[in-house]
Amino acid sequence: MTTPSAGTPVVSARDLVKTYQLGDFAVHALRGVSFDIMPGEFVAIMGPSGSGKSTLMNMIGALDTPTSGDLAINGVSIGTLDSDSLAELRNRTLGFVFQQFNLLARTTALDNVKLPLTYCRDPQKQAQANDRAAARLREVGLAERMDHVPSQLSGGQQQRVAIARALVNDPSLILADEPTGALDSETTVEIMNLFRRLTEQGMTVVLVTHEADVAGYARRLLRVRDGRLVEDRPIIGGAI
Amino acid sequence: MxxxxxxxxxxxxxxxxxxxxxxxxxxxxxxxxxxxxxxxxxxxxxxxxxxxxASLGTNQLTIFPGAQNVGGRRGGFGSAPPMTEKDVRAIREGVQGVAAVAGNLQGNANLVAGNANWVSRVNGVTDEIEQVRDWPVAEGRFFTADDAAAGQKVAVIGSTVARELFGGADPLGSTIRMNNAPFTVIGVLETKGQAGGQDQDDIVMVPLSTARSRLVGRTNVPDIVGQILVKVEDGYNIDEVQADIEKVLRERRRVQPNAENNFMIRNFAEFLxxxxxxxxxxxxxxxxxxxxxxxxxxxxxxxxxxxxxxxxxxxxxxxxxxxxxxxxxxxxxxxxxxxxxxxxxxxxxxxxxxxxxxxxxxxxxxxxxxxxxxxxxxxxxxxxxxxxxxxxxxxxxxxxxxxxxxxx
Incomplete structure (x- = not known):
């Protein structure tokens, strides 16, 4: 794995094409998408369902590989990697935040946050797993809740545990898929401010959402429609 | 992980x-x-x-007279000439790897001691039986060759017999009447337990010579021994010793080269x-x-x-x-x-x-x-x-x- 220099984009997409074969039909999910995301950016990806938004997100998350074109994360082209290398790439450079939190039930917040480190093949990081996880939980304001299991936490608290989990292995990119979809408006503000604070500290965040006011927390908007990038512009003053 | x-x-x-x-x-x-x-x-x-x-003895051979064909007619079990002292001597002297040989003449006897009575197997044995069966006395002593030679009416009894006849009392020195002949108890055998559904401790041992005259009744063979028990010496192959005994006995009992044995040798190892x-x-x-x-x-x-x-x-x-x-x-x-x-x-x-x-x-x-x-x-x-x-x-x-x- 190469370490990104200042000039290397965290995500670099070039003529990205993804075609699924559904029986006799070819579904063109992406028809040639190109963009770069630089370190420290806060990008919102929007688009109606069926636009290719999810496909694009899966590829940025190194969960899927392109049919043609190229997608590089920290300069590493994912099209050339096998599934084990993709797993390692996700473990080391990506942090996922999901709409449904996806925390392990009946497992404490601390153990949930530690989970990515158990799959990390770095003995040093594994040895520090407890300290790292505890530090991340403090960062997201859950110092008092480390021993709580998900059912004892509110939705906002659960999503913060998930964010701490995404941060625990010092990723280059946080990928948040509708992170506020299951939260009320008050908690949404809380979580989006947390993402914003992280980007101000230098973290790169890619947010996938269909809600304009949520996307308004980001600094740049990528709009996808019919498998094409139709809009790529900065967001100024939170207005979409 | x-x-x-x-x-x-x-x-x-x-x-x-x-x-x-x-x-x-x-x-x-x-x-x-x-x-x-x-x-x-x-x-x-x-x-x-x-x-x-194993308690019967895995290194033990039992030899008894078998069937014999007389004039094309096959006799029943035991119809062959009985085993005698001469056979015992022939085995002791003519076969390598024999640790001990003992004659064993079996019969049943009615035992009476005081008010108690009991029917048991009485074995007339030579003193080497103690070695062959690896069965020491728990109390008292075993009879010696001298006891046998003197025709002493002495008996060594198993623990079951001791219990049935004497209860908790010490049987040593007491008198048992066996088929009306008085015998003095000089020893009690160690308890061995059951084997093959039989209580091994329900036994009385008397000198072979005494048994011949007092218990088994007259026979026309004065030196009859009933069965011969052989203990094979450690380190010898039991099958080889068995073959040697067979050879010696065939010769002694004049079995024709192609005829069947008129005796049987039982090997407990085969059982096992x-x-x-x-x-x-x-x-x-x-x-x-x-x-x-x-x-x-x-x-x-x-x-x-x-x-x-x-x-x-x-x-x-x-x-x-x-x-x-x-x-x-x-x-x-x-x-x-x-x-x-x-x-x-x-x-x-x-x-x-x-x-x-x-x-x-x-x-x-x-x-x-x-x-x-x-x-x-x-x-x-x-x-x-x-x-x-x-x-x-x-x-x-x-x-x-x-x-x-x-x-x-």
Missing amino acids: NVLEFLKTALVALRLNLMRSVLTTLGIIIGVGSVIVMSGIGSGASKQIEDQI ETRSAASRTLGLLLAATAAISLVVGGIGIMNIMLVSVTERTREIGLRMAIGARGGDIMGQFLTEAVLLCLVGGLIGLTLGVGVAFVLAAAFKWVVYISPWAALMAIGASAFVGVVFGFVPARRASQLNPIDALRYE
């Missing part, structure tokens, strides 16, 4: 569904448990028989071999039962693991998204299956041992659970876990993380 992490994760997962885990592993528990019980009782029984045969062949068959049957029950248990494990993989599809997707490789997922589910089987095997083993000992206590059976059987049971259950956990674990490891994350 290392083994410890796998174990921890598996334990958490199994505890989440404790009831289901227990029910799933019931097949293994019952399978292993029943095998342990059956093999415990089976090998207990055969061990008991082996011990009994027959027995162990029988217990091997039993063992094979048990192994088959074990295999079937473990397969049935294994199918149950596979079934529930498949359900578990489906239920936890999202969890698998999450683990993959945050960096679990296919091998990590595979290892996790395999560990769960093996742990489930191992725990089941251990519970089954414990239950089996418990039930076996309860049965042993209730029915006074001898139960023997060999460490090997216990180890096999545990090993086999772990193996079942690997075999039947493989398919579900592989299915889990091959899930597509995108679909798995979206699974409802």
Whole structure:
């Protein structure tokens, strides 16, 4: 794995094409998408369902590989990697935040946050797993809740545990898929401010959402429609 | 992920569904448990028989007169000329590897001591019997060659006879009337226990010469010895010694070169071999039962693991998204299956041992659970876990993380 220099984009997409074969039909999910995301950016990806938004997100998350074109994360082209290398790439450079939190039930917040480190093949990081996880939980304001299991936490608290989990292995990119979809408006503000604070500290965040006011927390908007990038512009003053 | 992490994760997962885990592993528990019980009782029984045969003497040969063809007519058992002192001497002097030889003339006698009476086997024996049967006296002494030569009416009795005739009293020096002839008790034999359904301690031993004149009644063979018991010396092959004895006796008893022996030599080691062949068959049957029950248990494990993989599809997707490789997922589910089987095997083993000992206590059976059987049971259950956990674990490891994350 190469370490990104200042000039290397965290995500670099070039003529990205993804075609699924559904029986006799070819579904063109992406028809040639190109963009770069630089370190420290806060990008919102929007688009109606069926636009290719999810496909694009899966590829940025190194969960899927392109049919043609190229997608590089920290300069590493994912099209050339096998599934084990993709797993390692996700473990080391990506942090996922999901709409449904996806925390392990009946497992404490601390153990949930530690989970990515158990799959990390770095003995040093594994040895520090407890300290790292505890530090991340403090960062997201859950110092008092480390021993709580998900059912004892509110939705906002659960999503913060998930964010701490995404941060625990010092990723280059946080990928948040509708992170506020299951939260009320008050908690949404809380979580989006947390993402914003992280980007101000230098973290790169890619947010996938269909809600304009949520996307308004980001600094740049990528709009996808019919498998094409139709809009790529900065967001100024939170207005979409 | 290392083994410890796998174990921890598996334990958490199994505890989440404790009831289901227990029910799933019931097949293994019952399978292993029943095998342990059956093999415990089976090998207990055969061990008991082996011990009994060993107490009779595995290095011992018994020789008695057999059938004889007279003029084309085959006589019955014992129709051949009886064994005599001369045969004893011929074996003692003519055969290598004989530690001791004793004559043994058997009969039944009515025993009376005071008010008590008892019918028992009376054996007229030469003093070497003590060595041949490896059967020392517990109290008093054995009769000597001098006692025999002097025609002394002395007796050594087994513990059953001592109990029946004298109760708790000391029998040494007391008088027993055997078929109305008074005998003085000079020794009590050590207790030997049952063998082949016979109480070995229900016995009286008197000098052979005395037995001939007092107990067995007149015969036209003055030096008859009934049976000859031979103890083979340690380090000699019992079969070779048997062959040598056969040769000496054929010669002495003038058996024609191509004729059948007119005597029989019984070898307890052969008994033992027959027995162990029988217990091997039993063992094979048990192994088959074990295999079937473990397969049935294994199918149950596979079934529930498949359900578990489906239920936890999202969890698998999450683990993959945050960096679990296919091998990590595979290892996790395999560990769960093996742990489930191992725990089941251990519970089954414990239950089996418990039930076996309860049965042993209730029915006074001898139960023997060999460490090997216990180890096999545990090993086999772990193996079942690997075999039947493989398919579900592989299915889990091959899930597509995108679909798995979206699974409802």
